[in-house]
Amino acid sequence: MLPLLSGRIQTRLFLLALAGSLVTLLLAPLLPGPVKDHFLVLGAVALFGVGWELVYHLLMQFRWEKDWPTLFGLVTAVPEGLVVWLALRPEPLAFCLHFGAVWLAVWLLANGPMRVPFLRWRFRGGRLL
Amino acid sequence: MGATGDLTPELLARSVWSDEDMAAYEIPFKDVPFITIGGGIGSFVTVDYLRIAGVPASDIAVLSNIGHPWQTYEYLTRVSQIPRAERIRSDSSSRPDNIWGFPSYALTEAWRDKSVKHLLNVLTEPVFADFWTPRAGTVFEGLEREAARIGYQDMLVKCAVRMVRRREAGGYFVVGSPEGGPKRVVYRARYVHIAVGYPGLRFLPDLQHFRERYGDYEHVVNAYEPHEHVYEFLKTRPGTVIVRGSGIVASRVLQRLIDDREAHGLGTRIVHIFRTYVDGPHGPVFMRRRGGHGWAYQGFNYPKSVWGGQLKAQMRRLEGAERAALYKKMGGSGANTPWRRKWQRQLAAGRAGGWYETRKGTVDSVVPGAHGQLVSTVGGEEIRSNYIIDCTGLEADIAESRVLADLLEHGGAGRNPLGRLDVERHFEVRGTASGKGAVYASGTATLGGYFPGVDTFLGLQIAAQEIADDLARRGFCRRIGPVRSTAQWVRWLLNRPI
Numbered sequence: 001m002l003p004l005l006s007g008r009i010q011t012r013l014f015l016l017a018l019a020g021s022l023v024t025l026l027l028a029p030l031l032p033g034p035v036k037d038h039f040l041v042l043g044a045v046a047l048f049g050v051g052w053e054l055v056y057h058l059l060m061q062f063r064w065e066k067d068w069p070t071l072f073g074l075v076t077a078v079p080e081g082l083v084v085w086l087a088l089r090p091e092p093l094a095f096c097l098h099f100g101a102v103w104l105a106v107w108l109l110a111n112g113p114m115r116v117p118f119l120r121w122r123f124r125g126g127r128l129l
Numbered sequence: 130m131g132a133t134g135d136l137t138p139e140l141l142a143r144s145v146w147s148d149e150d151m152a153a154y155e156i157p158f159k160d161v162p163f164i165t166i167g168g169g170i171g172s173f174v175t176v177d178y179l180r181i182a183g184v185p186a187s188d189i190a191v192l193s194n195i196g197h198p199w200q201t202y203e204y205l206t207r208v209s210q211i212p213r214a215e216r217i218r219s220d221s222s223s224r225p226d227n228i229w230g231f232p233s234y235a236l237t238e239a240w241r242d243k244s245v246k247h248l249l250n251v252l253t254e255p256v257f258a259d260f261w262t263p264r265a266g267t268v269f270e271g272l273e274r275e276a277a278r279i280g281y282q283d284m285l286v287k288c289a290v291r292m293v294r295r296r297e298a299g300g301y302f303v304v305g306s307p308e309g310g311p312k313r314v315v316y317r318a319r320y321v322h323i324a325v326g327y328p329g330l331r332f333l334p335d336l337q338h339f340r341e342r343y344g345d346y347e348h349v350v351n352a353y354e355p356h357e358h359v360y361e362f363l364k365t366r367p368g369t370v371i372v373r374g375s376g377i378v379a380s381r382v383l384q385r386l387i388d389d390r391e392a393h394g395l396g397t398r399i400v401h402i403f404r405t406y407v408d409g410p411h412g413p414v415f416m417r418r419r420g421g422h423g424w425a426y427q428g429f430n431y432p433k434s435v436w437g438g439q440l441k442a443q444m445r446r447l448e449g450a451e452r453a454a455l456y457k458k459m460g461g462s463g464a465n466t467p468w469r470r471k472w473q474r475q476l477a478a479g480r481a482g483g484w485y486e487t488r489k490g491t492v493d494s495v496v497p498g499a500h501g502q503l504v505s506t507v508g509g510e511e512i513r514s515n516y517i518i519d520c521t522g523l524e525a526d527i528a529e530s531r532v533l534a535d536l537l538e539h540g541g542a543g544r545n546p547l548g549r550l551d552v553e554r555h556f557e558v559r560g561t562a563s564g565k566g567a568v569y570a571s572g573t574a575t576l577g578g579y580f581p582g583v584d585t586f587l588g589l590q591i592a593a594q595e596i597a598d599d600l601a602r603r604g605f606c607r608r609i610g611p612v613r614s615t616a617q618w619v620r621w622l623l624n625r626p627i
């Protein structure tokens with residue numbers, strides 16, 4: 001998918017709400033602390049994410065192709081994870097597990113399976129609406 | 130009016146025909162609601178979409194002069210040095226046999242080869258690896274499977290289409306001449322789709338002149354016509370080849386010349402003439418493209434976001450001169466080629482060894498020289514060679530296609546800012562509506578429209594989606610929503626026929 005700014009944001013929010021919540025619910029029994037804390041993390045990834053997408057969109061303008069390579073979608077986990085952790089200071093190991101699993105699920109879905117139900121999504125810059 | 134059973138000059142001169150005309154001239158016709166003309170990749174992906182949207186095979190006819198959809202593509206790729214085992218240009222998720230583009234070709238090849246190599250490539254491209262692209266053979270095998278699944282052969286009618294004429298009461302008549310069958314077939318259709326591919330080869334004017342003047346079709350060849358004899362000659366003795374053009378086909382031809390040189394220890398010399406010589410990265414900071422040694426580099430024939438991101442959205446809003454200007458800015462008119470490690474290495478070796486040289490400029494003349502050689506004059510310098518391979522063009526004027534010429538003359542079609550067929554955002558040919566009927570077009574004939582990536586697998590699928598959605602709005606088929614899409618994808622995966 002070659003993203004538009006609006007498409008980036010919509011796709012992120014949609015996948016975090018769907019896959020992110022599912023992964024969080026599945027992992028919750030393994031993680032310390034109440035479930036609500038983990039959803040707080042998820043919420044922060046979504047909220048800060050909107051800001052991050054603005055940054056990525058700007059950076060993308062320097063690329064001739066106006067694309068966002070698959071790898072970028074994976075490595076941006078590092079700065080994003082760090083900022084969420086600094087903001088909420090959850091238990092580090094559990095956070096890594098939770099955040100990593102959510103990130104991987106979202107990234108995997110965005111790189112293929114999303115196209116199955118949403119046939120027009122990839123041609124519309126990632127917009128769902 | 131004579132009941133001759135023939136298309137008389139009087140009838141041919143009229144742009145609009147009626148059912149009464151057909152009766153009066155005793156011309157039999159068949160009714161098929163949807164006709165696609167061409168039968169190449171463009172027709173195939175469109176029919177694939179409609180079949181998946183639930184249109185029965187009996188409501189579709191494919192009128193084509195080829196027996197399977199990838200025939201012309203396979204021919205053109207083979208002669209231009211992409212045999213089945215070589216990799217094509219487009220990326221992993223440009224899959225004409227799968228409307229979802231998932232699983233991608235890389236996943237398919239990874240599964241088949243039981244190797245994660247392909248996936249790692251996709252993961253790290255284009256920063257740490259060249260763009261991963263599928264083997265031509267993988268593409269053909271996939272098309273064969275999908276063609277069987279949707280019952281493609283049942284829809285195919287082998288014939289050369291002559292014209293599409295509007296019908297007085299709405300819709301169209303389509304006239305074709307079958308191979309070795311009756312003199313003609315006539316169809317009455319409500320919707321017509323035209324995807325006739327390249328109208329013809331285009332030679333550089335000086336090379337065309339040479340061929341005609343000296344009747345020599347052997348030493349000056351186009352990369353898109355069979356030219357194995359050039360490579361065979363070079364295996365028998367050292368020779369010089371002039372390569373003209375700076376697109377992917379030039380890269381391919383150079384690769385073949387150098388592969389042969391390496392494999393058989395040949396003494397081939399190559400002189401490569403660039404009309405526009407690019408000596409480094411070029412363009413403003415937000416539109417900066419890689420380049421060097423004469424070439425402009427980019428992975429695909431347009432910046433990638435033309436197929437779904439920012440540039441697609443931007444172009445969709447532009448009209449006339451503004452649109453033509455953005456086309457120009459994206460380098461749509463200039464040639465470009467991917468930056469591939471192998472090609473970089475080969476050409477660097479050639480430059481170092483002195484057997485690959487470049488010249489910038491235009492060729493003033495080509496004349497026969499001594500010992501069957503050719504003499505090209507570039508900026509005062511005379512260059513002798515045994516062969517010239519023209520790698521510049523497959524882009525003739527759309528009016529060279531008889532169907533398109535007729536559509537321009539009788540069907541109400543017009544030209545876009547780049548001189549090609551003018552289509553709407555949903556690929557309906559502007560000006561050709563007839564009652565409730567519509568004519569659509571996709572492929573290279575429509576370059577210059579609201580969507581630039583038309584002449585690619587993915588572009589043809591984007592057009593197919595727009596067309597299918599428009600047909601759904603008109604009530605011809607169902608719009609594919611998330612549920613149907615998913616259910617149909619499962620059927621695709623299991624190779625269940627529709």
Ligand SMILES: Cc1cc2nc3c(=O)[nH]c(=O)nc-3n(C[C@H](O)[C@H](O)[C@H](O)COP(=O)(O)OP(=O)(O)OC[C@H]3O[C@@H](n4cnc5c(N)ncnc54)[C@H](O)[C@@H]3O)c2cc1C
Pocket residue numbers: 166167168169170171172192193194195198201202205206209217218219223288289290291324325326327523530531532571572573584585586587589
């Ligand atoms: C060498 C080469 C490599 C390419 N590589 C890629 C790539 O890697 N990735 C990519 O996405 N795209 C690629 N393309 C571009 C494009 O996707 C293909 O050319 C594709 O085949 C275009 O499909 P089409 O349907 O427009 O034309 P075609 O597949 O050529 O089909 C059109 C057919 O219509 C038939 N026809 C024409 N007129 C009539 C008539 N009057 N009656 C009946 N039949 C008629 C023709 O015989 C032809 O077979 C490549 C093109 C070339 C030339």
